[in-house]
Amino acid sequence: MILDRKGLEEKFLEIEDKSTIAIAGFNNSVTPLLLMYSLYETYKKFGRPRELFIEIxxxxxxxxxxxxxxARDMYENGDSGFISxxxxxxxYRSEYLQRMVYEEFFEAYSFSIGIATSIFREMAAGRPGVMTRIGLGTFHDPRNSGSFLNEKARREKRCRVDILYIDGEEYLFYRAPKPRYSFIRGSYADTIGNITMRREAIYGATLPVAMSAKAMPDQGKVFAQVEAIVKTGTIPPKEVHVPGPIVDYVVISEEGTHPQAATFYYDPRVSGEIIPERLETKRTSGKLDGREIIRRRLSMELNSLIKELGRPIIVNLGTGIPSEIGPILERLGINGSVYTTVESGPWGGIALAGNDFGAAISPFAVIxxxxxxxxxxGGIADAASLGFLQVDSEGNVNPSVLDWRIPGPGGFTDIxxxxxxxxxxxxxxxGKSDITVREGNIVIEREGDVKKFVNRVKEIFFNGKVALMEKKKIKYITERAVFSLTNDGIMLEEIAPGxxxxxxxxxxxxxxxxxxxxxTMDKNIFRDSFP
Structure with a gap:
């Protein structure tokens, strides 16, 4: 059924209070902004539906x-009626939401992106949850925080993680309520509801989120937002990502509610509709500072791995410094041997950063x-580089949690x-530091005022002991030193000249x-010309 705004409001008023609603979306990519805004506007206008449980x-x-x-409107108005x-x-993308969680506006749980995505697929198949070793010994483990973000969550336990044993090995079992309603987005829908993602940056978790609401025993409704309705038969069958029979309601996007990413509305290179002959890698400033030193040392690590394995490598490069090494890989002549991937699905191309993270320009594949x-x-990827906020003596890593800042794990735990x-x-x-290079030696003009290598991290999202048991190779690369994780603890392997x-x-x-x-770290890293 195709709805106008009035019809959409009427259907939203049929949503029962205390319902569970699943929403697909990765930053602004494939996010159904119109559906989200309209639902909140309906609540503000009529006071219902209220006390909703939202799964993302x-x-x-x-x-x-x-x-x-x-979240900003709710926080500024002290509203705790819309979301339970x-x-x-x-x-991380919402300071207001972090404050609401910290101040106990509602119960809050945080599974990693991979687990959250998988749990929708499990719900769709009628299975009770996700069983995995991902998260053992971390924030997700019930012996630690159990994925609870606040005290309300610890009391209510609507989402939970338990420990299971199979053949003497520990696993975590993640569970969450099945949604009764799902909000998704696509590019076009035909007159029977078939949805294509042709103009989107990614597929995201659109299909499993939709299917999770339709699964038995409590079959619910799927709302879809699209740019336009097209004639049935004009979407090639293999381009149909969500089959029409599982879509209940379709609404056409309004201006400003269907961007591919945050800083641009639509780029055919991002959706793969245009493939340029040559990609221009975005250059970094080239200033030989702390960040550039880390970029160079990390690039050399990947170069060594290519030589060790004797083949191209599959990598995930996290936001921040790791995502900035493209120009250096190009200078080393190994950019064609490093297949980059982004959590949301793109392979290759130029992965976008900041608020556009999740999209890529001209990827060679999107899954x-x-x-x-x-x-x-499953460890199919060869390597990953991620940022860190804290590291302790056992090699445990906290990427972001500090005081009221509760960014959640994102994809960090899975990766x-x-x-x-x-x-x-x-x-x-x-903190603020000023690090330069003079005559091949590193010079610390101003030291940062926050220690990152601490006795105990505030929250564990990577567990060093578990990594050692699984025989993983772990390094911590900074501008002045490189450490490795050993069975005896953190070992200092290299220091920068000076x-x-x-x-x-x-x-x-x-x-x-x-x-x-x-x-001593390779002196070539500290020269103006590199490599």
Missing amino acids: ESFPGVPGTGLDVI GMLLPYL PQADQFSIYE SNGISRIYFAGGFTG IDIDRDILPMMDFTPIIRDVR
């Missing part, structure tokens, strides 16, 4: 759009999000727990690493 597979919006807009609880992997995370969780080689990359200290261990490293760590046979 990533984060639908960016600062100033989507869930962030709704949420399951979402990532809160559904659930399948992309299988690539990570760092599944892939066999992880290179954590970031500044040695936090760095003194007693002066520049040990005073800025809460623990003493293992120190023996320390090498």
